[in-house]
Amino acid sequence: MDDATRLEFRHVDKLFPARNRRITPVVAVRDVSLKVARGEVVSLIGPSGCGKSTLLNLAAGLDRPNAGMVLVDNKPVTGPNFHVAFMLQNDLLLPWRTILENVNFGQEIQHTKRDVRTRRSNELLARYHLAEFAHHYPHQLSGGMRQRAALARTIVMDPDVLLLDEPFSALDAQTKMILQNDLARVLAEERKTALFITHDISEGIALSDRVLVMSRRPGTIIREIIVDMPDRDHPFRRRSNPRMNAYVVEILNLLGLTHGDGKDMPEVPLEEIGGAQ
Amino acid sequence: MTSFHEFSDRVMRSITDLATLSRSRELWLSIAFLIAILAAWEWLPATFGIPAFILPPISDIAHEFVRLYARENLWLHTGVTFAETIVGFIFGSLLGMITGYVLGRSRTAEIILSPYILMLQIAPKVAFAPLFIIWFGYNAFPKILVAILIVFFPIAINVLKAMHAVDPALVNLARTFSATRAQIFWKIEFPASMPALFAGLRIGSTLAVIGIVVGEFIGGNRGLGYLLIVGEGQGRTSMVFVSIVLLTLIGLIAYLCVLGLERYVLHYMPERSHANI
Ligand SMILES: Nc1ncnc2c1ncn2[C@@H]1O[C@H](COP(=O)(O)OP(=O)(O)OP(=O)(O)O)[C@@H](O)[C@H]1O
Ligand SMILES: [Mg+2]
Numbered sequence: 287m288d289d290a291t292r293l294e295f296r297h298v299d300k301l302f303p304a305r306n307r308r309i310t311p312v313v314a315v316r317d318v319s320l321k322v323a324r325g326e327v328v329s330l331i332g333p334s335g336c337g338k339s340t341l342l343n344l345a346a347g348l349d350r351p352n353a354g355m356v357l358v359d360n361k362p363v364t365g366p367n368f369h370v371a372f373m374l375q376n377d378l379l380l381p382w383r384t385i386l387e388n389v390n391f392g393q394e395i396q397h398t399k400r401d402v403r404t405r406r407s408n409e410l411l412a413r414y415h416l417a418e419f420a421h422h423y424p425h426q427l428s429g430g431m432r433q434r435a436a437l438a439r440t441i442v443m444d445p446d447v448l449l450l451d452e453p454f455s456a457l458d459a460q461t462k463m464i465l466q467n468d469l470a471r472v473l474a475e476e477r478k479t480a481l482f483i484t485h486d487i488s489e490g491i492a493l494s495d496r497v498l499v500m501s502r503r504p505g506t507i508i509r510e511i512i513v514d515m516p517d518r519d520h521p522f523r524r525r526s527n528p529r530m531n532a533y534v535v536e537i538l539n540l541l542g543l544t545h546g547d548g549k550d551m552p553e554v555p556l557e558e559i560g561g562a563q
Numbered sequence: 564m565t566s567f568h569e570f571s572d573r574v575m576r577s578i579t580d581l582a583t584l585s586r587s588r589e590l591w592l593s594i595a596f597l598i599a600i601l602a603a604w605e606w607l608p609a610t611f612g613i614p615a616f617i618l619p620p621i622s623d624i625a626h627e628f629v630r631l632y633a634r635e636n637l638w639l640h641t642g643v644t645f646a647e648t649i650v651g652f653i654f655g656s657l658l659g660m661i662t663g664y665v666l667g668r669s670r671t672a673e674i675i676l677s678p679y680i681l682m683l684q685i686a687p688k689v690a691f692a693p694l695f696i697i698w699f700g701y702n703a704f705p706k707i708l709v710a711i712l713i714v715f716f717p718i719a720i721n722v723l724k725a726m727h728a729v730d731p732a733l734v735n736l737a738r739t740f741s742a743t744r745a746q747i748f749w750k751i752e753f754p755a756s757m758p759a760l761f762a763g764l765r766i767g768s769t770l771a772v773i774g775i776v777v778g779e780f781i782g783g784n785r786g787l788g789y790l791l792i793v794g795e796g797q798g799r800t801s802m803v804f805v806s807i808v809l810l811t812l813i814g815l816i817a818y819l820c821v822l823g824l825e826r827y828v829l830h831y832m833p834e835r836s837h838a839n840i
Binding site: 343346347348366367368370371372374376378380381382383384391392394395396423425443 | 730732733735736737738739740741742746750751754755757831832833
């Protein structure tokens with residue numbers, strides 16, 4: 287085991303027991319092993335229900351594996367830990383708090399001094415172009431602005447590891463690209479380690495150093511794809527890189543969505559690969 | 564319960580609309596309607612030969628009001644009933660809140676206690692009034708106790724439902740920031756339950772006065788309930804009407820206080836979604 291590993295799954299199994307006799311237990315993931323190095327961004331792509339969110343919950347310490355181990359900084363995860371932060375598709379802003387108070391939320395729980403946390407939050411809000419909305423309530427903001435506020439709430443805690451579960455999937459295509467760019471820059475500038483779940487194949491490739499492709503349930507990792515392109519901090523540029531498409535096709539093939547030589551276009555629209563939420 | 568809220572919200576909205584005079588036509592029509600009803604009340608019964616002891620004309624009721632004010636200490640009786648109502652409502656609400664939050668927090672407490680709480684709700688609470696008078700005598704205490712019993716249930720149930728409905732993702736978010744159980748309660752569950760709590764308080768505020776009046780019917784020589792019974796005994800129908808009007812006013816004041824507090828506490832909610840719980 288090397289020092290550079292920040293997050294590691296070792297032969298992890300997770301099953302959800304049957305609550306009554308009519309349903310069988312669900313093996314969500316089986317024998318998942320993966321490593322994410324310090325400063326690395328890794329995407330997880332796989333069919334809906336293959337256990338991606340389950341893996342993230344395990345990494346966040348919200349749930350325990352049935353077999354195997356999850357380690358952060360070479361220490362087994364025993365429960366939630368504020369060095370590991372979480373960001374979901376739903377912004378989860380608290381409706382009774384203003385944007386500033388929402389960004390303060392985690393710091394408040396950590397008992398950060400009021401003036402310190404307000405200063406930090408305000409700095410981030412300014413950086414994310416939300417300064418003039420600091421005293422607005424979440425329902426007064428657009429979906430993209432809310433997700434940016436959620437990102438600020440995550441980043442302000444200065445976590446070492448970021449777990450991102452389809453954070454942009456509820457946004458329109460343009461907002462999504464802008465936020466992808468913002469996120470990629472933050473991850474690169476602050477040298478954050480991230481595990482990023484997405485159904486959007488090109489998003490995964492544009493943002494990550496590596497893409498891990500998972501099988502259908504019980505989910506396990508069937509392929510690791512190293513994204514050998516520059517500009518990880520600049521998804522716009524990556525998207526126009528001529529090699530981008532080859533990676534997309536490779537993953538589509540792995541997911542069983544194309545046939546043959548990879549020249550034919552997918553018959554299934556990208557959005558449907560994951561299925562409904 | 565919900566339909567009552569929606570209705571009362573619509574009424575409040577109409578009143579606000581009328582008061583802003585933006586719709587002066589409707590304002591005048593509404594006042595005209597009131598005058599028409601009062602006029603009909605004044606003159607129609609006599610026209611149809613209905614005796615005053617069945618339906619006293621408005622002018623009789625107004626005279627009775629002045630008489631009670633001058634001779635019978637009307638303000639004392641009103642004040643007593645008002646104070647008892649408010650005290651009963653406040654303590655009933657507190658008890659309901661505590662019960663709701665405790666049962667919401669502890670599944671064990673819920674399983675152990677909920678059958679008995681349900682039985683208490685099914686039992687006709689006003690039937691306890693004689694019992695409480697036997698126990699505590701002819702003072703304010705038994706009346707307040709009946710009011711507490713009546714107010715308690717809708718509030719406890721609303722709070723309990725709200726505790727069950729708290730988004731587990733929000734709780735998980737707090738957990739990823741390493742929130743303690745107490746922090747999860749005060750920063751997530753308690754504020755998340757506010758809309759439902761206020762829905763319960765609104766119902767409770769209109770019910771408290773019932774408990775007080777029934778208590779006053781059967782015990783003591785004070786309060787509007789007592790005046791009502793005296794009026795009935797003496798065949799003074801207009802005295803009964805005066806009491807009913809004042810009791811309605813007390814209920815209305817309690818209701819408006821809750822509404823005002825709700826506007827203040829739930830100021831973060833999108834306009835007009837207050838009662839949709
Ligand atoms: N709390 C739970 N209880 C029982 N089964 C669960 C639970 N959570 C997840 N599962 C099951 O585990 C499997 C994996 O779920 P998970 O949410 O991890 O999938 P996912 O890969 O994130 O899917 P999606 O891409 O649709 O978000 C599913 O079959 C689901 O039914
Ligand atoms: Mg998921």
